[in-house]
Amino acid sequence: MADIIKKATRDSYGEALVELGKVHDDLLVLVADLADATKVEGFKKAYPERFFDCGIAEANMMGIAAGLAAAGKKVFASSFAMFAAGRAYEIVRNSIGYPHLPVKIGATHAGISVGEDGASHQCCEDIALMRTIPGMTVINPSDDIEAKAAVFAAMDIDGPVYIRFGRLAIPVINGFDGYKFEVGKGVTLKEGADVTIIATGLLVCEALEAAKTLEADGISARVINIHTIKPIDEDIIIKAAKETGLLITAEEHSVIGGLGSAVADVVTASTPVPVVKIGVNDVFGHSGPAPELLKEFGLSAENIVKTVKASMSLKK
Amino acid sequence: MDSELKKKLQRQAAKIRMNIIDAVYGAKSGHPGGSLSIADTLTYLYFAKMHVDPKNPKMKDRDRFVLSKGHCAPGLYSTLAERGFFDVSELKKLRQVGAMLQGHPDMKHTPGVDMSTGSLGQGISAAAGMALAGKIDSAGYKVYTILGDGELEEGQVWEAAMFAGHNKLDNLVAIIDNNGLQIDGKISDVCSPMPITDKFAAFGWHVITMNAHDFDSIEKAFDEAEKIQYQPVAIVQTSVKGKGVSFMENNAGWHGKAPNAEQYEQAMTELKTAMAAL
Numbered sequence: 001m002a003d004i005i006k007k008a009t010r011d012s013y014g015e016a017l018v019e020l021g022k023v024h025d026d027l028l029v030l031v032a033d034l035a036d037a038t039k040v041e042g043f044k045k046a047y048p049e050r051f052f053d054c055g056i057a058e059a060n061m062m063g064i065a066a067g068l069a070a071a072g073k074k075v076f077a078s079s080f081a082m083f084a085a086g087r088a089y090e091i092v093r094n095s096i097g098y099p100h101l102p103v104k105i106g107a108t109h110a111g112i113s114v115g116e117d118g119a120s121h122q123c124c125e126d127i128a129l130m131r132t133i134p135g136m137t138v139i140n141p142s143d144d145i146e147a148k149a150a151v152f153a154a155m156d157i158d159g160p161v162y163i164r165f166g167r168l169a170i171p172v173i174n175g176f177d178g179y180k181f182e183v184g185k186g187v188t189l190k191e192g193a194d195v196t197i198i199a200t201g202l203l204v205c206e207a208l209e210a211a212k213t214l215e216a217d218g219i220s221a222r223v224i225n226i227h228t229i230k231p232i233d234e235d236i237i238i239k240a241a242k243e244t245g246l247l248i249t250a251e252e253h254s255v256i257g258g259l260g261s262a263v264a265d266v267v268t269a270s271t272p273v274p275v276v277k278i279g280v281n282d283v284f285g286h287s288g289p290a291p292e293l294l295k296e297f298g299l300s301a302e303n304i305v306k307t308v309k310a311s312m313s314l315k316k
Numbered sequence: 317m318d319s320e321l322k323k324k325l326q327r328q329a330a331k332i333r334m335n336i337i338d339a340v341y342g343a344k345s346g347h348p349g350g351s352l353s354i355a356d357t358l359t360y361l362y363f364a365k366m367h368v369d370p371k372n373p374k375m376k377d378r379d380r381f382v383l384s385k386g387h388c389a390p391g392l393y394s395t396l397a398e399r400g401f402f403d404v405s406e407l408k409k410l411r412q413v414g415a416m417l418q419g420h421p422d423m424k425h426t427p428g429v430d431m432s433t434g435s436l437g438q439g440i441s442a443a444a445g446m447a448l449a450g451k452i453d454s455a456g457y458k459v460y461t462i463l464g465d466g467e468l469e470e471g472q473v474w475e476a477a478m479f480a481g482h483n484k485l486d487n488l489v490a491i492i493d494n495n496g497l498q499i500d501g502k503i504s505d506v507c508s509p510m511p512i513t514d515k516f517a518a519f520g521w522h523v524i525t526m527n528a529h530d531f532d533s534i535e536k537a538f539d540e541a542e543k544i545q546y547q548p549v550a551i552v553q554t555s556v557k558g559k560g561v562s563f564m565e566n567n568a569g570w571h572g573k574a575p576n577a578e579q580y581e582q583a584m585t586e587l588k589t590a591m592a593a594l
């Protein structure tokens with residue numbers, strides 16, 4: 001097997017911004033004292049005159065971004081997910097969401113995989129927060145390739161977009177022939193008839209691995225990557241519900257309000273089947289190395305396998 | 317300051333600096349720069365000023381401390397351990413799975429930590445809330461909080477400043493660690509919060525300046541703070557980020573990074589030499 005290439009999606013974000021800056025000579029980037037950590041440092045170096053550090057003032061940064069957009073500027077605003085979605089939530093809702101301004105929010109350090117910084121920085125609520133805002137597009141890429149594609153695609157969306165990136169280096173999984181990124185379209189990565197694992201972000205790779213193990217144990221698992229949490233691909237979910245009768249969702253986010261909830265929202269209305277959610281179970285995280293934490297919180301192929309097996313009996 | 321006390325505090329601060337380096341080195345991550353810049357102030361607060369009891373950390377009438385710049389937890393933890401709130405061996409487990417000492421202060425699990433912090437700008441509000449509670453209860457305790465100078469860029473800091481000034485919270489002392497640096501560089505280059513003293517004064521605070529690495533200056537500042545009535549007090553301390561470790565001093569690159577083995581040895585040698593010279 002070829003060596004697995006690993007890369008943090010925050011790096012992909014930084015590189016994509018530099019690319020975008022070339023094509024769009026009017027693109028502006030804002031940050032709140034985290035230029036290197038959120039990887040917008042590259043853009044800062046390449047286009048210093050189009051880069052503005054707002055200082056440690058995330059709420060104001062979102063307001064500045066709103067004003068820039070209202071005056072016709074193209075703008076990305078960056079911080080950690082905790083502060084971009086959390087600290088600045090109400091500004092994002094009222095100054096960006098309500099007027100439907102095309103501000104792009106690049107939020108890095110999402111989820112438990114922040115690691116050693118601990119609970120205060122491990123944002124597992126951002127998808128829930130952002131998806132409640134009418135008109136907000138919410139994207140959670142699963143690897144380097146998808147992260148870059150998402151940044152480019154966001155540029156063409158005439159409305160607010162929230163893109164979630166990670167700190168941890170994760171395997172590049174979308175380098176296969178025929179991969180195509182389309183906002184709002186899920187990707188079936190593996191066919192299967194007995195159960196569907198619907199995953200997002202760094203759990204997509206884990207879902208693929210889990211499906212392999214399950215196959216060996218005689219369970220045919222379909223794997224769907226939902227990179228766009230909003231607008232969600234209802235068709236692919238309903239089809240999976242009809243054809244496999246059991247959905248397992250997996251995300252590095254609270255089980256409240258994230259992908260699992262979004263999937264349940266889709267099926268309860270039309271095709272009720274059991275939906276079993278894997279995610280952070282309504283608890284705060286804690287400090288530790290990211291790989292250890294992901295295991296501990298059940299955000300692993302191992303736990304997906306276990307959960308699938310334990311859930312098979314739920315099928316009617 | 318009494319020369320005996322000064323020597324004692326200087327030794328204690330040197331020990332705390334070594335603990336900071338030990339803890340961050342062991343964790344392979346964390347924030348040494350801003351922890352070292354407040355080591356002397358923390359030493360003075362916990363060994364000469366605050367009314368606290370390590371055996372009874374929740375004592376009702378204790379003075380409170382809120383580390384508003386929560387990333388400097390290694391500084392606070394090292395001080396609390398030296399003061400006897402928990403065993404010094406806990407520092408070796410900093411930031412690891414199962415550790416009591418989290419990356420940022422967690423009041424639920426760490427004795428002596430009066431408020432959970434880590435998201436900048438929030439600690440000063442909580443400190444003002446504690447001070448208000450003290451007023452409501454006619455309790456005699458004081459509330460101390462330390463903020464970063466970069467942290468002053470958060471609007472919430474000024475909302476808290478307005479509230480404390482308006483409510484005449486003279487039991488609140490906010491120490492601003494003016495080390496001149498934040499993550500992206502100099503505070504004056506990133507998004508300047510200067511002038512600091514005039515801003516607090518404008519919000520009705522009594523403002524004092526001090527040298528953060530001179531115990532005479534520190535004592536003088538806190539003595540003055542003690543006497544102020546009907547106004548909250550802001551002590552703006554001029555400090556050196558990374559103080560005590562030559563290659564970390566005044567270097568934004570050491571904001572949130574652990575030393576490697578070689579750097580660790582050099583840092584410890586420098587701190588031990590400084591200690592021996594006392």
Ligand SMILES: Cc1ncc(C[n+]2csc(CCOP(=O)(O)OP(=O)(O)O)c2C)c(N)n1
Nearest residue numbers: 033350434435436464465466467497498499
């Ligand atoms: C609300 C919030 N935004 C961003 C961060 C990330 N962060 C941690 S430390 C820091 C810089 C702090 O600079 P300063 O307040 O000057 O602290 P010091 O120099 O004393 O370390 C930043 C931006 C945070 N912890 N909280």
Ligand SMILES: [Mg+2]
Nearest residue numbers: 465466497498
């Ligand atoms: Mg500073």
